[in-house]
Amino acid sequence: MAMVSEFLGQLTLSYGTEAEPIFPTVVAFRDFDPINDAIRLDGAMRTKGVDEQSVIDILTRRSYEQRREIAFEYERLAKKDLQTALKGALSGSLEALMLGLMKSPAHYDALELKAAMKGLGTDEETLIEIVCSRNHRQMADIQKVYRDLFKKDLEKDVAGDTSGDFAKLLLALVQTKRDEPSNVVDYEKIEDDAKSLYDAGVKRKGTDVAVWISVLTQRSAAHLQRVFERYKRYSPYDLKESISKEVKGDLEKSFLTLVECLENKQAYFADRLNEAMKGKSAKEKVVTRILVSRCQVDLMKIRSEFKKRHGRSLYRAISEQTKGDYQKALLSLCAGDD
Structure with a gap:
């Protein structure tokens, strides 16, 4: 069955194993009964007019792992794929949200990236949001799923849909070359990187973007947070102010997003939601x-x-x-x- 094979394939993914703070609003449901949930969903979608509230109550209050178990039982009991059933029963933004919840994080991100690069024109905002906010382990998982889904490399699609320094920055992040976090604080390297960022930007006429890309995409998040603080000793501006003075357009947006996510990822998403x-x-x-x-x-x-x-x-x-x-x-x- 399609759902069974997809579920087994996703068991091998280790999305986001790098230690990051976890503050979820959705956690595993305590009295979980996947068979009962599958039966309730089937009834909700067979009802004349569809019982959307029951679908919402179940799928938004179960963890992703539990939703996969529900999907497994639903296919076994109803003899059809849960995602196909949801597409038939729901529509619009509610359908998109429920289908999103049924995907693994890497699968969902891969689909969003593909949609951002599909057809004429590119949704640069979506590319920037996803590529600049995921850590290098998450990007590695996205790359694998993207290749499995579309039989194409994410790098090639990004390179084909973007250009110039903007493309170089996104590709450097997609290529996942960031250092692993370390318990050792390298003060000399912090000093060197802060000075390099200053020398490549505010200090000179014109910006050596290659230096900025190298430092900001290869160093660990913890190291860069110290670099950003040290940078203020060299420059009259903080790094975000320097970025806005030195570059414009999509390159500015992507550098700013990257720095904001490295400083406080949750604040970045709060601001993004407020704008939306x-x-x-x-x-x-x-x-x-x-x-x-x-x-x-x-x-x-x-x-x-x-x-x-x-x-x-x-x-x-x-x-x-x-x-x-x-x-x-x-x-x-x-x-x-x-």
């Missing part, structure tokens, strides 16, 4: 992607940063900027007000 929920209606694709990809990682901390930085809770923002069953599903993933 300004105006009359939310940018639903952005909101969906962030909540799906972060709900088992650090959405609780993103909630905290959102309230601190923007003066309203993420729960309230979702309530004000979205509606219907899609809103209910987002609020369930958000898992509470602040």
Whole structure:
């Protein structure tokens, strides 16, 4: 069966094994019964008019691993694929969100990257968000899944859809050459890197972007956090201010995103969500992607940063900027007000 083989294939993926803080809003359901959940889902989707609330209650309050077990039992009992059934029963943003929850993190990111590079034009914002915010182990998993799904290398697609220094930065991140974290603090290397960043940018006329790319894509996150602090001893501007003075366009956005994620990834996603929920209606694709990809990682901390930085809770923002069953599903993933 398709679902069974897909499930077994995903067992080998170790997405995000590098130690990062975990602040999930979605955790494993305590009294978990995959057979009962599968039966409830089947009933909810056979009902005339579809019982969306039951689908939301089950899939947003189970961990990814539990959703895979439910999918396994659903296919065994209903003799059809759960994702196909969800596509037939749901529509629009709710469908996209539920289908996103059924994918492994690497699988979901690979699909989002492919969609960002599909057809005429490129969705640079999505490329920047994913490539600049995932650690090198996560990128390695994304590369593997991307190759399995599309029979193409992610590097080749990124190179074909971007150009110039912007392409060089993204490719350096996709190639996963970042140092492993170390318990040893190399003060001499911190000093050298801070000076190199200054010498390659603010100190000179024109920017030696290659130096910036090399340092920012190859050093560990912990090392770079110290470099950013040391940089202030050389430059009258912090690194983000320097970036905005030295480069523009997609290269500026990608450098800024990379530095923001290295400094405080949860604050970056809080700001991204706030931007996506300004105006009359939310940018639903952005909101969906962030909540799906972060709900088992650090959405609780993103909630905290959102309230601190923007003066309203993420729960309230979702309530004000979205509606219907899609809103209910987002609020369930958000898992509470602040």
